[in-house]
Amino acid sequence: xxxxxxxxxxxxxxxxxxxxQTIAPGTTVGAIVTELAIAEEEVGVILINxxxxxxxxxLVEGDNLSLFPLVGGG
Amino acid sequence: xxxxKETIAFLQKNAKDGLLPFSVxxxxxxxFSLHIAEVEEIAxxxxxxxxxxxxxRAMLSIQQQLSLLRSEVAVFGCGGLGGYIIEELARxxxxxxxxxxxxxxxxxxxxxxxxxxxxxxGRKKVDAAVQRVAAINPAVRLRPxxxxxxxxxxxxILQGVTVAADxxxxxxxxxxxxxxxxxxxxxxxxxxxxxWSGHVAVxxxxxxxxxxxxxxxxxxxxxxxxxxxxxxTPAVIASLEVAEIVRIxxxxxxxxxxxxxxMDLYHMEFTxxxxxxxx
Numbered sequence: 001x002x003x004x005x006x007x008x009x010x011x012x013x014x015x016x017x018x019x020x021q022t023i024a025p026g027t028t029v030g031a032i033v034t035e036l037a038i039a040e041e042e043v044g045v046i047l048i049n050x051x052x053x054x055x056x057x058x059l060v061e062g063d064n065l066s067l068f069p070l071v072g073g074g
Numbered sequence: 075x076x077x078x079k080e081t082i083a084f085l086q087k088n089a090k091d092g093l094l095p096f097s098v099x100x101x102x103x104x105x106f107s108l109h110i111a112e113v114e115e116i117a118x119x120x121x122x123x124x125x126x127x128x129x130x131r132a133m134l135s136i137q138q139q140l141s142l143l144r145s146e147v148a149v150f151g152c153g154g155l156g157g158y159i160i161e162e163l164a165r166x167x168x169x170x171x172x173x174x175x176x177x178x179x180x181x182x183x184x185x186x187x188x189x190x191x192x193x194x195x196g197r198k199k200v201d202a203a204v205q206r207v208a209a210i211n212p213a214v215r216l217r218p219x220x221x222x223x224x225x226x227x228x229x230x231i232l233q234g235v236t237v238a239a240d241x242x243x244x245x246x247x248x249x250x251x252x253x254x255x256x257x258x259x260x261x262x263x264x265x266x267x268x269x270w271s272g273h274v275a276v277x278x279x280x281x282x283x284x285x286x287x288x289x290x291x292x293x294x295x296x297x298x299x300x301x302x303x304x305x306x307t308p309a310v311i312a313s314l315e316v317a318e319i320v321r322i323x324x325x326x327x328x329x330x331x332x333x334x335x336x337m338d339l340y341h342m343e344f345t346x347x348x349x350x351x352x353x
Binding site: 072 | 105248266
């Protein structure tokens with residue numbers, strides 16, 4: 001199945017801004033993060049189709065996934 | 075006994091086109107033994123606008139300006155975000171500002187923290203806030219807490235506070251603040267930054283927005299530890315926080331409930347995120 005992945009901020013460095021990828025059904029956000037070689041502790045906001053989500057969420061055909069780095073500074 | 079009638083008469087006599095010059099406000103304070111804020115409250119209550127707020131006039135009614143004066147905002151952290159938040163609240167005329175920070179200024183704060191100047195290096199951040207606010211707007215009463223926020227002092231600090239503003243730099247402390255705000259029934263305007271990125275959210279009492287935002291984050295910090303923070307990211311996020319604070323203080327219908335705004339300034343992309351409905 002196909003999903004669209006969008007990356008933000010420094011996650012784009014040496015990767016991509018937006019990419020359509022073919023993944024196995026049941027693939028979780030966490031598995032995609034690992035596949036992209038992004039450190040899990042660096043992942044902040046996770047969006048699926050504009051809604052707040054999490055690493056354990058499985059994707060379905062046509063999902064739009066966005067990943068932002070974790071921000072905690074002030 | 076406050077001589078309200080005499081004070082009003084004095085203010086009305088010396089106002090120009092409904093505007094009250096600061097010199098008159100100050101003189102009234104001396105003559106009638108009133109704090110500048112008390113004079114301001116009497117003036118606003120009688121349709122006189124302190125001249126410093128004249129450029130607010132088309133956006134804030136005199137009644138709304140009075141609401142701001144009667145509000146108290148607690149700002150947690152006086153660093154990158156906090157410095158700008160305090161500055162903007164003081165210029166707006168928010169009458170009471172509580173500031174909380176245990177730290178002193180260090181050289182690595184210079185690149186972005188508004189309250190940090192060469193000569194204040196080594197000095198307490200809350201003292202800098204006191205000085206700055208006094209220099210901007212003497213009608214503002216500042217309540218400084220030179221301590222780290224925690225469960226031991228949360229009730230005292232949040233006592234009487236209308237809205238809390240998050241300028242902290244630690245995720246676990248933010249989560250504590252979010253919980254304390256819920257306990258005290260205080261809305262929390264949350265902001266956080268890292269590098270060119272940041273986000274803003276509002277937690278109304280009874281919601282658990284920050285727990286969602288930082289679910290499963292065991293580390294105390296985000297990627298700001300790796301990327302640092304430039305001058306402009308805190309200014310942007312702090313200003314968005316203040317816009318939300320003002321909206322809450324004025325009782326305007328909330329725009330950010332159950333959603334937040336994530337920003338990537340490097341690519342100039344602003345993304346609205348919706349939370350799933352609470353079950």
